[in-house]
């Protein structure tokens with residue numbers, strides 16, 4: 001099944017036969033002190049560079065999270081969504097654990113957004129799924145409940161089943177608009193986390209055929225050389241059935257690993273995208289060299 005997101009002018013499609021969907025994680029104050037302070041002061045100026053860098057890096061969708069402690073998150077989310085829509089036509093993910101913030105983001109958004117996220121807790125499902133339905137959005141489901149974030153892949157699959165059942169039967173949300181997060185956790189905290197995530201991905205694909213996304217940077221958190229870990233994890237996860245990730249789209253190492261996986265798994269017919277990206281890079285390098293040579297020639301010789 002394909003999950004189709006849209007902005008006013010553009011679509012992004014998440015699906016098992018599609019190129020892997022790169023969702024840029026960067027518009028998020030987590031781990032960014034200066035950005036958090038700016039958000040508390042109502043200053044969104046840094047978002048402009050964040051958008052530009054992620055678009056240049058190959059993001060196909062952008063995640064927007066305004067979760068800075070003590071900030072007016074709902075007001076910021078509404079403003080951020082309006083601002084970003086003026087900077088790019090990539091579809092957006094509205095990322096918050098607060099219902100009013102999701103509502104503010106959806107109200108400001110023109111198109112079909114991806115709501116990030118709802119858990120399998122009854123009160124969360126009852127509060128968030130009506131919003132998803134009202135705005136005709138798609139939604140990310142996290143397979144945890146009031147009791148636990150389960151370690152066991154089989155338990156994650158059961159909670160995903162609950163999420164999918166409630167969303168489709170009680171709220172009439174089509175299965176293609178449900179994206180399940182198999183839960184990615186730091187291998188630095190427990191080296192068993194990676195394999196549990198991968199097993200969950202394979203089971204979710206076989207059981208429901210749903211689209212999936214996860215926070216790819218979570219996996220490498222606290223470890224050195226994070227990009228190398230991301231570049232190894234994502235192709236493996238993709239071959240298990242992962243169809244999108246919230247990830248660092250500014251990292252050529254990670255983005256190229258994903259593009260190579262598309263090529264190897266026959267999601268880049270004739271390798272056209274792989275070759276086109278290489279040619280564009282060569283052309284950019286040639287252009288830069290020519291400009292440098294012209295600048296040197298224009299300088300008076302000593």
Ligand code: THG
Pocket residue numbers: 025026028030031032065095116117140181184213214215216217218246
């Ligand atoms: N699942 C879903 N949504 C999510 C997550 C998930 N949204 C939030 C998060 N996890 C994914 N987004 C990020 C954003 C940033 C980072 C990690 C995940 C990150 N940032 C650097 C850091 O903290 O070291 C910033 C460092 C810097 O620039 O200074 O790691 O799992 N559904």
